[in-house]
Amino acid sequence: MNFVDNLGNGRYTDIAYGGGVDFKLTRRFSARGDFEYQMWPNWPGMANTPNTPLYPYGVSAGIGYKIF
Numbered sequence: 001m002n003f004v005d006n007l008g009n010g011r012y013t014d015i016a017y018g019g020g021v022d023f024k025l026t027r028r029f030s031a032r033g034d035f036e037y038q039m040w041p042n043w044p045g046m047a048n049t050p051n052t053p054l055y056p057y058g059v060s061a062g063i064g065y066k067i068f
Contacts, residue, residue: 008044010044012040012042012043012044013040013041013042014038014039014040014041015038015039015041016036016037016038016039017036017037017038018034018035018036018037019034019035020032020033020034020035021033021034022064027066028065028066029063029064029065029066030063030064030066031061031062031063031064032061032062032063032064033059033060033061033062034059034060035057035058035059036057036058037055037057038054038055038056038057039053039054039055040053040054040055040056041053
């Protein structure tokens with residue numbers, strides 16, 4: 001990974017867990033949602049906190065429509 005303005009580079013290990021659900025609402029519509037949680041154990045951190053772990057996560061939701 002290379003950081004902006006050449007602030008640093010390196011190789012980092014990350015672990016990601018995630019899952020999702022899909023609910024059928026009608027014959028053509030479904031509702032979807034998922035979640036992802038990541039662990040970056042050796043993130044370089046900022047200048048005053050080197051090697052600080054990072055734990056980003058994300059959530060998404062949507063509606064699906066079956067055409068055929």
